[in-house]
Amino acid sequence: MATYKKRGYKPANKEEQQLDENLHSTTAEVFNTLDAGASKTEQWVQRNQKAIIGVITALAVVGLGYLLYRQFVLEPKEVEASNEMFVAQQYFDAAVNSTDDKESLFNLALEGADGKYGLLEIIEEYKGTKAANLAQYSAGMAYINLGKYQEAISHLEKFSSDDAVLGALAKGNIGDAFAQLKQPEEALEYYVKAFNHNKNDFTTPMYLLKAGITALELKQYDKALGYFEQIKEQHENSEEGRTIDIYIGKAENMK
Template identity: 30%
Template sequence: MAKGYRASKVNPQNTVRGNQADETIIDLSEVKTSAEHYYSAHKNTILGIAGGLILLVGGYFAYKFLYSEPRNKEALEQMYQAEFLFEKDSFEMALNNPGAGFPGFKEISENYSGTDAGNLAKYYAAICNLKLGNYQEAKDFISSYKASGNIMPIMKEGITGDIQAEMNDFEGARDSYKKPVK
């Protein structure tokens, strides 16, 4: 016997007694037959659900890649001139008419609603209106803006607070400024 070799012990509980193992074997032909009967009885329902799922998934991808993403890309291209003027503090032109055939943030937010770029145009339009003294319009734009990520919700609350302070709603402004801290 080799050094370190030890014979394994047989555990009597793990041994199969008689034909117990044979009793747990499932008759595959029985399962196949019952599955065929179930399918033939519910064929229309199964095919209808499968077809509906395929249409639903196909419709989602068609909407996303053939409609939504191209519109978002187009809106981003349209925002170029307005963003340029926004950076130059030309808020009136950025909001309404940046020139060169480009729409302003207000028009982009209306024409491309439902896109990320249209949503971002609402944010820019709120800031432009705030700087121009159009506080109610600024409030309308910022309230319809859907902020996402870590920074933009904080920025939205800050702008909301600025608008409320300009409208002499100091308690609302305080609440807006405190909201990101909570």
Template identity: 35%
Template sequence: MSKKNTDPSGLEIIENPEVLASQINKAEDFFVKNRKVVVGLGGAILLAIVAFGGYRYYIDGQEETAQAALSTVVYDFEADSLQAALNGSGGNEGLLSIADGYKGTDASNLANFYAGVALLKQGKFDEAISHLESFSSSDLLVQARAKALIGDAYMEKNQFSEAVANYKKASDYKTNQYFTPVYLMKLALAQEKANDFSSALASYKRVVEEFPLSSEVVNAKKYMGLIEGQVGK
């Protein structure tokens, strides 16, 4: 004979006054015995809610200020006035100040990307890598672009294994017919520089097979022919 379930269901608690009273008494007993814990937990939750609300209010205010500063400095960046873009001019904040001074905002995040590009153009590769690694986006194109730029910086530093790792991230991120073949070509070159010819051949093949309409296909086929003998294929 099966054992009858003595644990009251939610419906039974609502419909049966005796069961409901029993459950209320249990809850009262628990509260009395654990008053300090319950009150402390409630206070902690309330404090967390208040703190989060205050943080969001602060960030929203910071965001507005940072976006205004960024919209001004972007003109210098687009004009290739890199020093002015990075450090500011005419009393305006620069990318470095926005990135560091408004952490947690979208403007700070984007300033890291712009600063990374500017520093890379100036040949300041370590600083460029630092800012580009601080950038994060779910965008279809920009996140992959940031990883590819980090790869470019490592290539300039002759650190080919690090370049390979970042080009792989760029080429695998939300693949598309416009930019992925470019990143695969960069990846293959870095793999060649790292003397990993088998992997380089595989990257060139991906361009040819997965992106046959890409403008990169002609060069991919050419470079494949040059290294096929080196890997015995």
């Protein structure tokens, strides 16, 4: 415990005098060490001043460059890409709603027409934009409708979205494409990703059911039963939930 020493204090004996001298000596050494450390730091800064300034300047240039790129390149590019996407998406929507001319309309959506970009050109010319990302999804869906499942998988796998429904649909449609290619293991993998993407009463029971049916095909009966029971317990009021007892009974009989 430290003690307060009055002004003019003198050690009572030699032992206390020696202790006091040791204390002063230790304190001096500490300050000398700190001074030496500070001096070395100053010397290092002086020696490397140009490099330090260079790094700071480089960081400032990178930051400024990104801001300028975003303002003068990326944002105008987003607007331009969205304008191009409007026409391609119109062809896509017309194909979805058409009853007799789907194939040609989906091809127009993919390839473009009348000097306007199609989905494939938007993906290539406007990489990194939101429009190009959405074009990946639309292109994937167009290829599914055209029966070109490998191309569909390629585009849908490149699509990224945190949206509760659209993100799940992208994964689920990859599962559908693998199912059409007679690859049930891969289909099941993506159905699981689809129903786990977001818990809701639309996509979750839909892909739980597809996962269960695919698991039955793979003779994974316990897994299939688990998917079906999850629909009954958590999504009983969904469209899939209305007939889920039939699938539960089928899975139980096949075990």
